Amino acid sequence: MKTIIAIFLLYLAWTVAPAQSETLQGGIDHSEYLPAMPQEMQPGSSFNGIQQQASTVIWYPIPNWLAGTFQSDFITNQVTQVYSRSAPPHKASGRFKHVETYGALPDASGQIWHADILPHVGLWEGAQEEVQTTVEKQCMQTNNDKVILHIHNHAVYLGSDRHSVVYSEQVDGFKNITPNAPGGQLAIYDDIQEYDSMGRPLDRYIATSQMYKIAEFAPKEFDNGIDLRASLAQHLASIGRTDLIPSRQNTQSQ
Numbered sequence: 001m002k003t004i005i006a007i008f009l010l011y012l013a014w015t016v017a018p019a020q021s022e023t024l025q026g027g028i029d030h031s032e033y034l035p036a037m038p039q040e041m042q043p044g045s046s047f048n049g050i051q052q053q054a055s056t057v058i059w060y061p062i063p064n065w066l067a068g069t070f071q072s073d074f075i076t077n078q079v080t081q082v083y084s085r086s087a088p089p090h091k092a093s094g095r096f097k098h099v100e101t102y103g104a105l106p107d108a109s110g111q112i113w114h115a116d117i118l119p120h121v122g123l124w125e126g127a128q129e130e131v132q133t134t135v136e137k138q139c140m141q142t143n144n145d146k147v148i149l150h151i152h153n154h155a156v157y158l159g160s161d162r163h164s165v166v167y168s169e170q171v172d173g174f175k176n177i178t179p180n181a182p183g184g185q186l187a188i189y190d191d192i193q194e195y196d197s198m199g200r201p202l203d204r205y206i207a208t209s210q211m212y213k214i215a216e217f218a219p220k221e222f223d224n225g226i227d228l229r230a231s232l233a234q235h236l237a238s239i240g241r242t243d244l245i246p247s248r249q250n251t252q253s254q
Contacts, residue, residue: 028191034152034170034199041156042197045165047131049121057226058116059235060139065179066147067103067112067217070186072096072209079205086196087203088169096209098122103217104228107244112217113232114139117224131156132171140174149175169202170195186211 040047075096104115120134136152150173157167173192180187190207220228233245 028174030172030193030204032201034172034195036199037154037168037170037197041154041165041168043165043168046163047156047158047165048163055226056118057228057231057235058118058137058139059113059232060142061111062102062114062142062147063144063179064112065144065184066114066177066186068184068213069099069101069215070211071099071214072188072211075207075209077205077207079203081204083201083203084196087194090203090205099214100211101215104220104223105232106219106246107232107236107241108246109244111244115220115223115228115231117226131158145178147177149177151175168197170197170199180210184213 039045073095074093076093077090078092079090102114103112106112116134116137118134118137120137122132122134133154133156134151135154138150139147140150141148151171153171153173155169155171156165158164159166171192171194173190176189176191178187178189179185188207188209188211190209191204192207193204194202196202222228229246229248236242236244
């Protein structure tokens with residue numbers, strides 16, 4: 001029906017048991033089935049936004065080249081497997097505007113940490129307006145060469161009234177981010193599997209895009225009502241690195 005790029009993340013429904021999984025092409029492990037989306041996200045329902053308050057914070061370090069705000073305007077897709085006749089068609093390429101900010105606070109050593117606050121709601125501007133809710137996210141790998149994220153999104157397409165659900169689906173994706181010189185650009189490689197609103201697999205495709213930096217990194221003390229400084233300190237203490245807990249001077253000097 002339309003192209004969806006998931007920014008994943010790892011976002012499994014809160015009230016259900018883990019789904020079965022299978023190892024698919026390239027060693028990537030997508031879930032075989034996913035739990036059904038909430039009733040208010042099902043086609044034909046009236047969608048009034050996500051009612052659950054964002055409360056879960058996922059912290060992970062990122063390389064300096066990923067810190068900042070980036071934008072993409074174009075995407076290329078290649079379908080690699082179709083599981084259902086209900087799978088939406090995907091254009092080989094097309095306009096797909098999206099803005100993403102990476103990096104929240106530096107620790108005492110200067111290492112920048114990113115905070116994913118879940119559930120996260122984002123707007124994607126493709127052929128049709130789409131509301132994506134990230135319900136689960138995990139950093140699989142982070143180093144100076146690449147960052148790999150696993151993301152589970154709920155995607156809802158709204159009618160012209162911006163309330164009625166015309167179509168909905170789930171997206172499970174592995175996002176590979178690497179630096180792409182010049183100009184501080186990013187190369188994005190997404191291995192995506194789509195599911196219908198009831199959690200049945202639809203298809204699998206590869207989405208690639210380039211993102212260019214539109215703003216430099218700026219430390220954030222608060223986000224969505226959450227004290228990020230206190231949250232990072234709690235996380236660092238939980239992994240036995242109290243020596244990295246930043247002072248206010250550390251974060252303001254970035």
